[in-house]
Amino acid sequence: MxxxxxxxxxxxxxxxxxxxxxxxxxxxxxxxxxxxxxxxxxxxxxxxxxxxxxxxxxxxxxxxxxxxxxxxxxxxxxxxxxxxxxxxxxxxxxxxxxxxxxxxxxxxxxxxxxxxxxxxxxxxxxxxxxxxxxxxxxxxxxTIAGCTAAAALAVVNPSPGDTVLIGGAGGGVGVFAVQLARLAGARVIGTGSATSADALHALGAEPVTYGEGLVDRVRALVPDGVTAAMDLHGTDTAQAARELGVPDARITTIATQVDGITPANGANAAQGALEEIAGLVATGQLRxxxxxxxxxxxxxxxxxxxxxxxxxxxxxxxx
Missing domain, CATH: 3.90.180.10 (Medium-chain alcohol dehydrogenases, catalytic domain)
Incomplete structure (x- = not known):
């Protein structure tokens, strides 16, 4: 020893x-x-x-x-x-x-x-x-935020042509999820407070204020609709995604469970996901x-x- x-x-x-x-x-x-x-x-x-x-x-x-x-x-x-x-x-x-x-x-x-x-x-x-x-x-x-974000992305599998709605986009998991979805080629709509707009822009997300009226605000921002959603805070974004026509198979949550929606757990992140994220940080592709x-x-x-x-x-x- x-x-x-x-x-x-x-x-x-x-x-x-x-x-x-x-x-x-x-x-x-x-x-x-x-x-x-x-x-x-x-x-x-x-x-x-x-x-x-x-x-x-x-x-x-x-x-x-x-x-x-x-x-x-x-x-x-x-x-x-x-x-x-x-x-x-x-x-x-x-x-x-x-x-x-x-x-x-x-x-x-x-x-x-x-x-x-x-x-x-x-x-x-x-x-x-x-x-x-x-x-x-x-x-x-x-470790925790990176693995959780990687697991969430694995559920909804974003790609070029997707528009992903991410609830709690400025939080600890959100900062990873937004950037990983952008690296996958997706457009990202991120929910947050009115004061978080600049921070979400800096991550690559288009900000939208959470709370009552979220569905209408997302429709106004994305007339063609969203195709996937990650709720990183509770259930409001998941429910909004359903109202926006996103199928349950392309919605995930991390903080709670919703019947019919697959939750993401960082413990289930793919082998090597964390090393990949660390490598993206090292090369300046993820901050x-x-x-x-x-x-x-x-x-x-x-x-x-x-x-x-x-x-x-x-x-x-x-x-």
């Missing part, structure tokens, strides 16, 4: 923890023993962690946490980026000093995270090499707007901002 120098390696590190379920007010920073990489594992010195709605949703109450296999005390956050600082026996894919990013469910906002090289986000965590040209803050936003970054000491404020669901882009924690 490769390790940091035992004479200088720290024995404790910081981790954001829940000792009772609830909202941002329940988050605490604790000194915990530095985890050690076992066989088939790597340890990552985390430099940045990206926030997602699922982070606070999973730990909002005991019943919800139990559905995700979480119990107290537990960590917080899933997306991370950093540098490998310990490699366990039997690992050849990574070496100390490698830059990596990935997901480790409900334990990523910490100075160190141990990841199974052959694991999944939900079980053991996962790691990917960070491409040159992708900084750690950006890498820390890719990730960072709405705000916070030091870990301000974790509660960061989660409050992200949980408000009005952030245009991603929120990142620096460690």
């Amino acid at each position: 490769e390790k940091t120098n035992p004479t200088t390696a720290p024995t404790t590190s910081r981790a954001v923890r829940f000792e009772s379920f609830g909202g941002p007010e329940a988050l605490t920073i604790r000194e915990v023993p530095v985890p050690q990489a076992g066989s088939g594992q790597i340890r990552v010195r985390v430099t940045a962690a990206g926030l997602n709605p699922m982070d606070w949703f999973m730990t909002s109450d005991a019943d919800t946490a139990a559905r995700f296999g979480l119990s107290l005390p537990c960590g917080f956050g899933t997306d991370y980026a950093g540098i490998v600082d310990q490699v366990g026996d039997g690992v050849s894919e990574f070496a100390v000093g490698d830059r990596v990013f990935g997901g480790a469910m409900s334990r990523a906002v910490a100075d160190h995270v141990v990841v199974d090289v052959a694991g999944t986000i939900a079980v053991g965590g996962q790691a990917h090499h960070t491409p040159d040209g992708v900084d750690d803050r950006t890498a820390a936003t890719l 990730v707007p960072i709405a705000a970054s916070f030091p870990v000491e301000q974790i509660r404020a960061a989660v409050e901002l992200q949980a408000g669901r009005h952030v245009q882009g991603k929120v990142v924690i620096d460690l």
